[in-house]
Amino acid sequence: MGDVNGALDAVRRNWDRRARDYNRFYRRFSADRRDAWRTACEKIVPALRPGGAGPLDVLDVGTGTGFLSTLLAELGHRVTAVDPSATMLGYAREEAERRGVDVSFRECGAHDVEDLASTFDLVTARYVLWTLPAPVRATAAWSRVLRPGGAVLIADSTWHTWRGDGRRLLASLRPGGDHGFAWRLLRDYVRIGRATPNWKGLTPQRAQAILAAGGFRRGERFDDLLPEFARPVGEGFFITGARVR
Template identity: 30%
Template sequence: MKVSNKKIQEVWDEHAGEYNTVHNVSADAEREEWKNILKRYIGENIAQRVLDIGTGTGFLAFAAEEIGYRCTGVDLAPKMINIAKDFAKKNGFETELQTADWSNLPFQDDSYEAVINRCIVWTLFTPQKTLSEWKRVLKPQGKLLCFCPASSLEGKIQPDHYEKEIEEQLPLKNASPEQLCKTLTDCGYSEVEILELKELGKDDIFGGWYLLKGVKQ
């Protein structure tokens, strides 16, 4: 069964209206901690261009913009992007927001100093292709930062967002830290490691956070 982007868009469009209240309540409460983490791992130079993949309603992209980075956020789901755009307009954010296929990004090679994402890695149907595409748009020495919920790394089952036939096609759902690191290494990233972010609290949905990171040589 081949999964179409249209099917995935429909699923996340359906989640869009409740996404902030379900997924971002604890993140908003820890906004400063998230910003400190982004600054620590992206770097002090705020002139850097940052791409947030699977931006959803924009939490991570807007946090990065608040630091001063030049941000772009992309998502498969149009309704997610519309909510993010409305929030940006009401709150004065200038992040560029658009729908895009994560595995076929509409950007030139070597465009960004950092690619970031939150709760996205487990959803990849073609990790090798998609992670290689993210590497393509990174500049040399650019950084990939993947924020992964602890619930997906500690033997706990992720909530089923898709039909069973679709869920079974997710190679990285509940992948171990070792599997995730190997996947990045196999895609040509260097300095690959995964770190527990103890400064972020644990909640019933995510159970805490890990950072999977790598560098484009």
């Protein structure tokens, strides 16, 4: 795939640039949608860790502005949240402080989690796997930081299709629309599209194959636990979890 380190740096720079808009989006994220994610996690985590009583040690990979890491901390888990973007982490720390939760934030890429020198019960990656230049290398690293019986939880989607991007482009041209959408779509493709093998997004089958190659068992689907109104715009949204081999 070329220079992986160069690709990783391109992805990091891209999310540094997008951090402010991303944070603004989640600050406007409605309470009922966040509550829906919380309810789903309350059901999914015990299903992935049967017999794992009490709070878990969770590693939230690619935490972004802290949506999932703060939510899991609210549920009582001990959360370490990592992201390669220092700008994203700045917003995530603000979010944790605003919500009054304790999360350990570390600047670290998804491929480098073994550098943390810690082990965990659960790894979470919400809208992260599709962005990775070397996804199998990353999931293999995740499997190695999990304790016996540990599991991974993935949420992702097929983000870019002709039909989906066409709808968003048309919406951006309407009065009050996001007129910069078309430019950002082209810009992001030039910056990271050619560096990431799954830039258009992931199907559940592709995600399962990546997890299997990284050392995980066949997974199970949980997307039915998140209601439609709380899902992202796009086609093929899924939530899947798998236990480490």
